Amino acid sequence: MPDAQGATGSNPVPPTIQRRKMKVKSGSNLLEIVKKNKLKNIVAARISGHLVDLNTTIDKDEDVDFINVEDEEGIEILRHSASHIMAQAVQHLFPNAKFAIGPAIENGFYYDIDIGRSLNEDDLKNIEKEMKRIVGANYPFQRRELSKQEALDYFRNKGDEYKVEIINDIDEDNVSFYTQGDFTDLCRGPHIPSTIYLKYFKLLSVAGAYFRGDEKRPMLQRIYGTAFATKKALDDYLAFLQEVKKRDHRKLGRELDLFSIKDEVGPGLIIWHPKGAMLRSLIEDFEKNEHIKRGYEFVKGPEILRTELWKRSGHFDHYKENMYFTEVEGQSYGIKPMNCLGHIEVYKSSKRSYRELPKRYFELGVVHRHEKSGVLHGLLRVREFTQDDAHIFCMPEQLNDEIIGVLDFVQDMMKLFGFDYSMEISTRPEDSIGTDEQWELATNALIKALENTNRQYDINEGDGAFYGPKIDVKIKDALGRSWQCATIQCDFTLPERFDLTYTDANGKEERPVMVHRVILGSIERFIAVLIEHYAGDFPLFIAPVQVRVVPVSSKHNNYAMKIYNKLKDIGIRAELETRNETVSKKIRFAEKEKIPYVIILGDEEIQSGKLSVRKRKKKGYLKNIDMSDFINSIKEESIAGGGI
C-alpha cells in the first residue's frame, strides 16, 4: 500500500506584511523616494504586479508598492542577494570558481558552485568573513540588460559553462545582469539596493549537489546559508536549528533506550528495545481498538507471495526495484512491500454480495522495501516497517462515504496527538496502470469527498501511486515541520486485475472499488515524528514508563517494592529504582529518562501511608498524596490523553 515514508521537514516563517503604497511621479528614483519619505526597511518595490529594484527611475506616474524586508517577498529578495554576495566572496577566494544557480529557499539560500575541490568548515568561515567585508564595502547592486549573445559571450569568456547552458535555455531575447563591485551574475532580480542591506546572515553547511539534479552531471558544491531581516529573527532561527538537533529522534531514541540500529544486523532495520516496543504496542493497541469501533475487520496476509502474483498486480513491472525476492524450492517469491495482495486474497476467499459491502480489512502489516542506501535515516526512512494498513472494498456509490469516513478517522487520530495537518491530492504519474477514465473517476471521488466535507486541499500533479490517485496528509509537528503520514488512495485497477466481483441486487456480477489507506502510515516513522514532536517528553498515555518508584535509601526498598507492585497490579506502567544512590541522583536518573512521575518513599511516607510525588520537569513536589488519589489522577490524565 501507499508510501508511508518519505517526508521533509520545513519551518515556515510567518510573514509580517508591512508594505507602503504610494503614488510616485514620473522621473523619480525609487530609492530617493524611500529616503525622502524616511521609509524604513524597504528593499524593493512592486509596480503593476512586477517586482523592481529600488535603484529604478520610473518614466511615468505609477502606483508603487514598497516592499519591506520583513515581508515574505522582502526576505526572499534579501536572501537572494545574500547568495550573490556569497558567490562574490567565493570568487574572491577561488578565482577559478564556476557558478551554476543560487536561489533563495525557505529559511535561507544556497549557491551551487564548481570549485574543483570540496569545501570544508574552514572554507565556510573564510567565505563568511569575506562576505562581511563585501557587505561593509557597500557595493550597489546595478542592473543592466544584455542581449543573449552578449550574455553568452560574457560567460564563455569567463569559462562559466553552467551559465552558458542556463542562458541558452532562456526564451527571451534579452537577459538581465546584476553587478555588485567586481562580481557580475546573470539574474532576474530584483535585489537589495546595496550590499550593506544584508546585515544578519550565516553560512550553515556545504554538500554535494548535481547540476540540475541530474546524477550524470558533475557534482557541484552547494553552500547553504541563511539571512534574516533582524538579529532576533536570525538568532531565533539558529536557536530553532539547535532545538531540532536536540530533538533528533536518533539521539533521543538512544538516550531513552527506545531502539537501536546496528550495522551487523543491517542498515535500515530497527531493533526495538523494551521501552520502544512498549511505545509501539501502546499506539498499536489503541489503533486496533479504534479500527474495531469503525467497522474494520482484522486480517493478516503472508510475508512472502509468489512472484507471479506481483506480476499480476503490476508491482513487478512498476515496483520491483524496491522489492526483495527469494526462491523456495525453485519457485520465485516476492517479500511484500505492501499489504494489498493479502487483503485482496481475503476478499476473494468467498463470493461477495452487495449486502456485505463495504468490507474494511485492517492489518498492522510489516513490509520490506529496498530503499537506496543513501536515503536511510533513523526511523524515518527504513527498509522494514509496519503500516497501519487497511483496504476497503466497496461499491462505487459507497466510495464517497468511505473516503469521508477515513478522513474523519485521520482527523480524530491527529487530534489525539495534537497535530495540525494539511492535505493534498496527487494525480496520475507517468509510470502508471489503468485507463484515463478510471483515473478521472478515482480522482474526482477524492476531490468530492474533500469538498463535500469542506476540507481544504492542494493539488500535487503527477505524484499519485502507480495504481491510483491519493490524498496525502501532511502533519505539522511542534516545531512547525511537516511530515507525510496518512494517505488515502483510490484504486479501480487492482480489482480489475484480480477480477474482484460482488453480486448486486439484480444478481449481476459487478466490480468493487478498492481504497488503500493508512492513518499513521509507517509506525516507525510516526514514532520518529512523535519523539521529535514531544522532544521525548511523551504524554502519560503513551509514556513507556509512567511512574518510577524511588526509595529514599535501601532501607526503604521493601516498602517501595510493595507500592510498586500495587501500581503494576492496576495497570500503571511503573518501575522500581533499586540502585544504591542518593535520592538526588535517583531523581536525576528519572529526569534524564523523562519519566512523567516519580514517587519518593522514605520514613515519612511509611509512617503516614501517603506518597510524595514529583512531576517531570517541575521543581518541587507534592507531599501527603493518597495512593488512591494518585492512581485516579494518573488514570484521568491518561484517559484525557486518549485512554491508552
Place this chain on the structure above:
RNA sequence: GCCAGCGUAGCUCAGAGGUAGAGCAGCUGAUUCGUAAUCAGCAGGUCGUAGGUUCAACUCCUAUCGCUGGCUCCA
C-alpha cells in the same frame, strides 16, 4: 545509487608512526542518604572490516562496510 566528511569502551569524546585515555553508564565495596550528579576500587577497546607500505600502523595508502550532510529517489 552519487559527492563530501566521519567510524577510538554501552554513550559522549580526547589522542596519535613505537604499540590506547577521560567523563558518564556498568560491576564491587563503603555510605543509608529527602527531590537533577556521595566516595573508593574494578572491569570494559585486536581504534568499523580486509589488504598493503614500514623494523614498527590505531595513526600512512587501497578496497570494503556503515554513519552523517546533501543530491537523486520515495509506486
